[in-house]
Amino acid sequence: MPTLISSRFLLLVGESLHLRRALATSRSVLLHTSVKCMSQVEPNHGSLTLSSIGFQTETEAGNGSAFNKVKPFGSPSENLKSKGKPFDINEKKKKAVRVVDKQQIEFAPFAAKSFPELGLPHVLIERLEKEGFTVPTEVQSAAVPTILNNRDVIIQSYTGSGKTLAYLLPILSVVGPLREKGGDDGDENGKKLGIEAVIVAPSRELGMQIVREFEKVLGMDKRVVQQLVGGANRTRQEEALKKNKPAIVVGTPGRIAELSASGKLRTHGCRYLVLDEVDELLSFNFREDMHRILEHVGRKSSPDPNSNAGKSERQLIMVSATVPFSVVRAARSWGCDPLLVQAKKIVPLETVSPSEPVSLSRSSLPSSAVPSQAAIESLPPALKHYYCVTRLQHKVDMLRRCIHALDAKFVIAFMNHTKQLKDVVFKLEARGMKAVELHGDLGKLARSTTLKKFKNGEVRVLVTNELSARGLDVAECDLVVNLDLPTDSIHYAHRAGRTGRLGRNGTVLTICEESEVFVVKKLKKQLRIPIASCDFSEGKLLITEEEETVSTSSC
Numbered sequence: 001m002p003t004l005i006s007s008r009f010l011l012l013v014g015e016s017l018h019l020r021r022a023l024a025t026s027r028s029v030l031l032h033t034s035v036k037c038m039s040q041v042e043p044n045h046g047s048l049t050l051s052s053i054g055f056q057t058e059t060e061a062g063n064g065s066a067f068n069k070v071k072p073f074g075s076p077s078e079n080l081k082s083k084g085k086p087f088d089i090n091e092k093k094k095k096a097v098r099v100v101d102k103q104q105i106e107f108a109p110f111a112a113k114s115f116p117e118l119g120l121p122h123v124l125i126e127r128l129e130k131e132g133f134t135v136p137t138e139v140q141s142a143a144v145p146t147i148l149n150n151r152d153v154i155i156q157s158y159t160g161s162g163k164t165l166a167y168l169l170p171i172l173s174v175v176g177p178l179r180e181k182g183g184d185d186g187d188e189n190g191k192k193l194g195i196e197a198v199i200v201a202p203s204r205e206l207g208m209q210i211v212r213e214f215e216k217v218l219g220m221d222k223r224v225v226q227q228l229v230g231g232a233n234r235t236r237q238e239e240a241l242k243k244n245k246p247a248i249v250v251g252t253p254g255r256i257a258e259l260s261a262s263g264k265l266r267t268h269g270c271r272y273l274v275l276d277e278v279d280e281l282l283s284f285n286f287r288e289d290m291h292r293i294l295e296h297v298g299r300k301s302s303p304d305p306n307s308n309a310g311k312s313e314r315q316l317i318m319v320s321a322t323v324p325f326s327v328v329r330a331a332r333s334w335g336c337d338p339l340l341v342q343a344k345k346i347v348p349l350e351t352v353s354p355s356e357p358v359s360l361s362r363s364s365l366p367s368s369a370v371p372s373q374a375a376i377e378s379l380p381p382a383l384k385h386y387y388c389v390t391r392l393q394h395k396v397d398m399l400r401r402c403i404h405a406l407d408a409k410f411v412i413a414f415m416n417h418t419k420q421l422k423d424v425v426f427k428l429e430a431r432g433m434k435a436v437e438l439h440g441d442l443g444k445l446a447r448s449t450t451l452k453k454f455k456n457g458e459v460r461v462l463v464t465n466e467l468s469a470r471g472l473d474v475a476e477c478d479l480v481v482n483l484d485l486p487t488d489s490i491h492y493a494h495r496a497g498r499t500g501r502l503g504r505n506g507t508v509l510t511i512c513e514e515s516e517v518f519v520v521k522k523l524k525k526q527l528r529i530p531i532a533s534c535d536f537s538e539g540k541l542l543i544t545e546e547e548e549t550v551s552t553s554s555c
């Protein structure tokens with residue numbers, strides 16, 4: 001349904017882009033060579049510097065074995081080996097019991113290229129090194145040069161693969177104090193250029209997280225980036241815009257549209273418009289605000305409303321782990337000859353058809369598989385998926401037993417209804433497990449304090465709703481639990497993606513009632529992943545059901 005609505009919205013918003021198309025044709029020749037080179041790059045995990053990204057290797061942990069040789073129980077490869085084995089129901093509960101190892105790295109998504117090879121300014125590379133970013137991820141390696149080539153893009157790669165830096169770095173190469181010509185953030189005459197990049201995200205948390213990522217790279221002058229999220233004091237944001245004259249603003253659709261309509265935020269001369277979690281931004285809720293943003297950001301007003309002459313060269317960057325066809329259609333409508341950029345592939349959007357929204361390698365898929373195709377693409381490869389069955393009233397107890405059995409340290413538990421979160425927190429706390437609730441009804445301050453407590457390890461379990469399913473980046477999160485079933489495979493994938501970030505291992509457990517097992521089996525089929533049935537007994541994870549065949553023929 002949201003997809004349908006979004007597409008209708010797109011048709012309404014449709015705009016002519018003759019000017020940009022003409023310009024893009026000329027520059028596409030330039031791009032061709034680089035795209036060709038990039039698509040030949042093979043990943044080389046040997047170039048990864050683990051210590052630079054804060055991983056602890058098995059060797060460091062005293063195990064003595066190389067981290068990349070570890071194949072933990074239930075890993076995708078191991079589970080696939082069992083495919084086709086007949087499942088003997090009598091063998092139930094007799095399976096070997098193994099404690100799942102913590103935070104191992106199964107598959108690190110790092111590219112063979114280095115940051116200097118991507119064409120970034122020297123001063124920016126120095127900053128990255130200072131912050132411990134030494135090796136770009138595959139999607140960064142593909143996206144950075146493409147964006148630097150002025151192309152409109154959709155960036156699609158699985159959750160936790162570094163999509164934020166993939167657009168942030170090329171923007172900072174052109175905008176702000178680390179840009180190519182260095183010096184200050186003004187033009188040649190030292191005059192401020194106004195807002196040059198607008199980044200839109202669907203939630204305050206995600207907006208704030210993006211600002212932090214910018215600040216991590218910028219380091220020094222925090223006034224370059226201004227946060228414009230809803231729920232925060234609007235007058236203060238207006239004052240900061242006036243005083244600091246930021247080059248980049250990051251915010252939620254409502255607040256950006258509101259400030260734009262009131263004339264306090266002038267974005268007509270803006271060069272970049274980024275839509276992060278674009279599929280979510282296309283939902284009905286954001287329709288009017290997004291309409292305003294798309295019509296005004298980077299659009300110079302012209303005396304003749306039918307003329308494109310006054311329109312500026314805004315570059316459109318759309319980002320998400322899940323790219324359904326509605327996003328492809330949106331990009332075609334708003335962008336100028338956009339490209340689809342994935343970890344190892346860059347293709348023109350024109351070549352993407354409705355039956356194969358983002359993956360050209362899976363062209364044999366029937367159109368009935370399309371809705372879950374976007375979700376399949378978004379799942380980090382190193383996740384392990386389980387489900388266990390219990391009665392409704394025992395779900396929290398099962399959650400607690402699971403946390404103990406896996407010795408999980410950073411747990412995100414998802415529920416569907418805000419009202420129930422408090423009750424779960426209360427039950428966990430009553431059993432001595434520190435927990436906290438996070439949802440949209442909390443004020444901005446309460447939300448950021450809660451997140452801080454979770455991130456710094458003060459609380460072990462974050463009990464939350466769909467609000468946290470997208471974008472939330474807590475590197476150490478080692479367990480995601482569905483206390484309520486997600487509504488579909490896309491929601492499952494985004495929830496699951498809160499763990500297994502940047503190649504780390506992670507576990508996803510769905511706790512359901514007997515009557516809901518068929519939904520889990522449906523998810524398993526749609527996502528083409530093994531979701532093993534399990535139980536928790538004597539502090540251990542027990543696999544209670546052999547994996548059924550998981551079709552990978554088209555993957």
Ligand SMILES: Nc1ncnc2c1ncn2[C@@H]1O[C@H](COP(=O)(O)OP(=O)(O)OP(=O)(O)O)[C@@H](O)[C@H]1O
Nearest residue numbers: 053135136137159160161162163164321471473502
């Ligand atoms: N090249 C890199 N080296 C080390 N760490 C990196 C690199 N790129 C990104 N990271 C870190 O990886 C984490 C995940 O990145 P990010 O949040 O951008 O992922 P994502 O693909 O946008 O995930 P999601 O789809 O869930 O929003 C962040 O903490 C980020 O700082």
